[in-house]
Every structure is written in structure tokens, then in C-alpha cells.
Amino acid sequence: MTATRVLVLNSGSSSVKYQLLDMRDSSRLAMGLVERIGEETSRLKHTPLTDGGASRERTEPIADHEAALKAVAEELAEDGLGLDSPELAAIGHRVVHGGQSFTRPTLIDSAVLAEIERLIPVAPLHNPANLTGIRTARALRPDLPQVAVFDTAFHTTMPESAARYAIDVETADAHRIRRYGFHGTSHAYVSRATAELLGKDPSEVNVIVLHLGNGASASAVEGGRCVDTSMGLTPLEGLVMGTRSGDMDPAVIFHLMRVGGMSTDEIDTLLNKKSGLIGLCGDNDMREIRRRIDEGDERAKLAFDIYIHRLKKYIGAYYAVLGRVDAVAFTAGVGENAAPVREAAVAGLEGLGLAVDGDLNAVRGDAPRLISPAGARVAVAVVPTDEELEIAAQTYALIEKNI
Known part of the structure; x- marks a missing residue:
């Protein structure tokens, strides 16, 4: 061209x-x-x-x-x-x-x-x-x-066992209710870049990608194909986020309607805009939350602990889904810049081969890098995402193919 x-x-x-x-x-x-x-x-x-x-x-x-x-x-x-x-x-x-x-x-x-x-x-x-x-x-x-x-395309390779909710099939199909997943261009880019960092072809590598920004999602990528992801029908499901609740007992919604007298729109606003970190402690900026923790703020500490607890659960769950994990990759604003989040997320998972080197984890940079100790069974990486480049590359490849 x-x-x-x-x-x-x-x-x-x-x-x-x-x-x-x-x-x-x-x-x-x-x-x-x-x-x-x-x-x-x-x-x-x-x-x-x-x-x-x-x-x-x-x-x-x-x-x-x-x-x-x-x-x-x-x-x-x-x-x-x-x-x-x-x-x-x-x-x-x-x-x-x-x-x-x-x-x-x-x-x-x-x-x-x-x-x-x-x-x-x-x-x-x-x-x-x-x-x-x-x-x-x-x-x-x-x-x-x-x-x-x-955004959803990368996740369409999920098997039906991961994509379907356990509700009446006819009802689900009639209303297109299933798990679609989001942040797909980021998960595609980062999983491939992680394989390159390890010097391997993406088809040889199993990666857990943790896209942690104000919106946050995890994915289990097996040989370059997504087999599970944390967001579902909408971006509300999954990890604790800046203003979204993530996973929650759906009966909470019925309770808020029946007992709290809240409307559907009020509950939608609550779960999408007034929950997550901002609902727990009044801040959705991880830098500010860490500053408050350093000053002894217990509410900020609880919010951080809840955030990490959910994150750690997904790492463990996707380890089980994949069976073998070659790398865990942190990306997006929090994932790329918040060293305490990365350290806390893998703390206690040494039995799974996961650990971070404190000195490597503290280094800041724009290039993909390993932060796990030398010889670690599972690589832990920081891989800056580039969704615009991924969109451009996919666009250009399609145009070249159709000429």
C-alpha cells in the first residue's frame, strides 16, 4: 500500500x-x-x-x-x-x-x-x-x-461454559444475555506483548492479563486465545473498580428495590458510579488512597484490602482455568504505575510460583519489563497497554487484506 x-x-x-x-x-x-x-x-x-x-x-x-x-x-x-x-x-x-x-x-x-x-x-x-x-x-x-x-471481539473465543450464565436458556437467548467481556483490544495487545517479552510465540504462552484502570478487568489467555474474562454482559461484572462494584449477589438489587425503595435508574447509578473504591472510601484515585493509608486512614485501607482481595481471587481462579500459567501481566493506569497493588496482588501466592522482586517492582518505565525474581516459575510483568496501536494495526491489516 x-x-x-x-x-x-x-x-x-x-x-x-x-x-x-x-x-x-x-x-x-x-x-x-x-x-x-x-x-x-x-x-x-x-x-x-x-x-x-x-x-x-x-x-x-x-x-x-x-x-x-x-x-x-x-x-x-x-x-x-x-x-x-x-x-x-x-x-x-x-x-x-x-x-x-x-x-x-x-x-x-x-x-x-x-x-x-x-x-x-x-x-x-x-x-x-x-x-x-x-x-x-x-x-x-x-x-x-x-x-x-x-472491545468484545477478543473474548468471543471463550467456550460456552465460560460465556453463558446459569439462567433459563430461552430467556437468555431471547435477550442476548451472556458474558461478552470488554477491554478486548488491551487484553489482545498485552497478552501478545507479554509473549514477546518472554521471547516466545503467543501460541506457546498462557497469560493472566490484569487491566487495572478506573475500569478494571482480568482475562485468562491460553495460547493467544481468551478462555475467560471478568466482565460480563456489561462492564459492571468482575473486579472492584474505581466507581463500579464488580461481582455482587444479584439479590442485593431486589433488596434495594423492595426495602430501600430505590428505582432501577438509582440502583444503576449506585452500582456504576457510586460504588467500587469511591463508594468504599470516597476516592477512586489509587495514589490518593495509598497516601491516606500511609497516614493511617482505616477506611482507605479497607477499600484497598477489598480491592486486592477480589484481584487475588481472580488470579487464583484463572490459574485454575488455565492449568498452567507462564505469566501474569499488569497493565493500564493502576497496573502500570501502582507498585503496592502489584506487590499485594501476588503476596501469599508463592506456592503458585508468583512473586515480585521489590527493587524491580519499584522501577518505573514505559517499556515492558519483568518484576519477578530471576528464575521465577511464573513471570510477573508490567506491560504498558496500547489500545490505539492495536486498533490501528487491526485496521491496517484488514485494509491490506482487502486490496
């Missing part, structure tokens, strides 16, 4: 994140964020990444996603990287929910758009915004191939 650039778009309800990459060497040419779309105080921060360019900011009303993408196009054009460039090969879109329909990156056409729209009931917060970004980008460049890369 003569055109080698891919623009990656991640459209939220009131934001657009973007990166422009050159797939000849996976280098980044520009990146930015438009936020508070639809408000008078909309903000666009654009950073050119070639020739030492300085970041630029615009604070002005940006009415909708069409205006946002036009503003992004203007900023890119100022750097000679406009959307009309013949070097732009495709636009890759992050789409949160692909259901069972989409198991790989997919060229977008009207049928694909209709199916993404059909999945809105199982992703009401994300798919509508993703659709808006896609439609806007297609209107701006109708001639350009555009690709949907789905």
Missing part, C-alpha cells in the same frame, strides 16, 4: 479521542482529545508528534460530533496531516459492543451500522456514541475505508 496512515477514533457521548499513526513503523504523528462536546466550554487539545511540535488548545463551543471532527481535521491539516491526504489509508473506530456478531475487525457498511445499532440495548452508554463518530467520519470521507474494532 502507498497509503500507510491510520486515524484511530474513540467517540464517547461528549468526547472524541484520536491518534494518527503511520503503520510503516507504528509511529504516532499526532494525537488529541475533544471534550465537553455540546457545551459552551468545549475544549480541543491537539498534539503534533513530529518535529517537536507543541500542543495547541482551542476552547470554544463545539456543537456536535460533526463539528468536533471538522475541528480535528483542521488541526491535522495545520500540521500537513489533513484528512484529505492521499497517505491516509483508513479510519479505525473503537466500538465497545459487537455482541456475538463481530468476532474480528470489520469493514463498515450499512449492514454493519445496523447491527451495531441493534446492540444498543446491551451497550446503551457506549454504542450510540460510537455510531455517531462512525457516521460523522463517513460523511466527511465517504470514499475512505472505515473499520470497526470491537
